[in-house]
Amino acid sequence: MKEMGKSPGRGKLPKWKEEELEEVEYEPRSIKDILIEMKNISELIVDLAYSSLLFDNKELAEEVKYLEARMDTLNYEIRLIAMMAARNKRDAERLTAILQIAEAAETISDAAGDIVDIISLKLDHPILPRLIRESDETIKKLVVSDKSKACNKSIAELRVASETGVRIITIRRGKKWIYAPKKDEKLRAGDIVVGVGPKEGLDKFNAFLEGKTEGL
Amino acid sequence: MSEEEAERMLLDLKEKAELMVDLAYSSLIYNNKELAEEVYELEEHIDKLNDELQKLAIEDAKKGELNLNEALAIIKLATSTEMIADAARDIADVQLREIELHPILKESFLETDEIFLRVTISPNSILRNKKLGELHLASETGMWVIAIKRGDKWIYDPGKDVCLKENDVVFVKGNKEGKEHFLALAEGREKEL
Numbered sequence: 001m002k003e004m005g006k007s008p009g010r011g012k013l014p015k016w017k018e019e020e021l022e023e024v025e026y027e028p029r030s031i032k033d034i035l036i037e038m039k040n041i042s043e044l045i046v047d048l049a050y051s052s053l054l055f056d057n058k059e060l061a062e063e064v065k066y067l068e069a070r071m072d073t074l075n076y077e078i079r080l081i082a083m084m085a086a087r088n089k090r091d092a093e094r095l096t097a098i099l100q101i102a103e104a105a106e107t108i109s110d111a112a113g114d115i116v117d118i119i120s121l122k123l124d125h126p127i128l129p130r131l132i133r134e135s136d137e138t139i140k141k142l143v144v145s146d147k148s149k150a151c152n153k154s155i156a157e158l159r160v161a162s163e164t165g166v167r168i169i170t171i172r173r174g175k176k177w178i179y180a181p182k183k184d185e186k187l188r189a190g191d192i193v194v195g196v197g198p199k200e201g202l203d204k205f206n207a208f209l210e211g212k213t214e215g216l
Numbered sequence: 217m218s219e220e221e222a223e224r225m226l227l228d229l230k231e232k233a234e235l236m237v238d239l240a241y242s243s244l245i246y247n248n249k250e251l252a253e254e255v256y257e258l259e260e261h262i263d264k265l266n267d268e269l270q271k272l273a274i275e276d277a278k279k280g281e282l283n284l285n286e287a288l289a290i291i292k293l294a295t296s297t298e299m300i301a302d303a304a305r306d307i308a309d310v311q312l313r314e315i316e317l318h319p320i321l322k323e324s325f326l327e328t329d330e331i332f333l334r335v336t337i338s339p340n341s342i343l344r345n346k347k348l349g350e351l352h353l354a355s356e357t358g359m360w361v362i363a364i365k366r367g368d369k370w371i372y373d374p375g376k377d378v379c380l381k382e383n384d385v386v387f388v389k390g391n392k393e394g395k396e397h398f399l400a401l402a403e404g405r406e407k408e409l
Contacts, residue, residue, distance in 0.1 A: 032324040050230035094318040097310045104303040111299035118289045180330035
């Protein structure tokens with residue numbers, strides 16, 4: 001509430017907000033690529049949004065905001081391309097179906113954004129303290145340090161799943177997202193990794209990614 | 217609303233919302249009306265659930281069991297879940313209304329690495345009458361079960377003790393590479409995990 005009176009300068013905006021305000025450059029991508037990314041985001045963002053609430057995790061909430069901003073950009077791009085692609089009535093009709101799906105994907109990400117806003121309601125205690133204590137599985141955002149031995153090794157090489165029980169659901173590399181990464185995907189310094197798994201496994205994986213341990 | 221009830225509610229909403237989104241896209245990918253109809257069914261169900269939740273939150277706030285912010289959180293959560301459910305229905309609607317699909321659509325979605333399958337467990341399947349915990353499907357096939365439809369009943373995010381039965385309709389998610397293996401197992405063509 002303290003923040004409300006201030007009018008923050010651009011430098012004080014959260015990163016995801018900056019992304020939202022950035023001017024959309026028209027880069028010719030195919031409708032297909034955009035649609036695949038929109039589908040991936042809408043599936044991932046629902047999971048992340050409820051999870052951030054369940055585990056009272058503000059870092060995950062921030063990722064949701066990033067994805068929401070990305071989705072806005074994609075929806076804008078797809079509308080631009082669709083309009084330019086329609087040459088006749090039949091084209092237009094078929095493109096309408098695509099826009100209906102894109103619009104729905106954006107609604108999903110907006111709803112996910114609203115869900116994580118609930119965290120800022122300043123609840124006396126997280127809605128679900130019990131779950132945080134007792135659940136055997138949890139979700140965590142991890143950062144790959146440049147000191148970590150994980151750099152430039154693939155998920156398969158590191159045997160993440162068998163050594164820690166952790167499943168990597170997404171990797172963010174700067175502005176690029178890798179959804180449901182494949183086993184041969186290599187981790188790089190600075191990668192943001194979202195993993196789901198048992199608490200001990202996540203802690204072990206985290207220590208390794210931070211460069212505190214030599215191996216898994 | 218006790219902590220336990222709140223916990224169950226939030227998990228329930230999460231599972232249903234995720235499933236709806238998966239089902240909706242899958243109805244397009246596999247050109248499957250049945251899946252689209254299931255999305256409609258789930259959407260009605262979620263609507264009812266959300267109404268109940270909102271009433272419950274108001275009642276509990278009146279009784280003083282929840283403070284205003286807590287009640288507001290639950291009401292907002294219900295509203296957002298409804299938004300997701302409606303959006304999933306809009307996606308399934310493209311399938312049901314027989315809008316001519318752009319070839320791009322199918323092509324795009326078939327190219328994603330993570331896939332979603334709907335399979336019926338055959339009487340000859342070795343998966344039948346086994347607990348999910350003993351099958352280790354995720355590590356053996358790279359696919360995991362996210363929901364089971366048994367008759368009219370849904371089991372969301374089934375635990376280790378749930379047994380697969382013949383004629384169960386299972387919804388699985390996972391890596392593209394695991395698809396054929398899993399299908400063969402469920403349909404009884406493959407007898408080894």
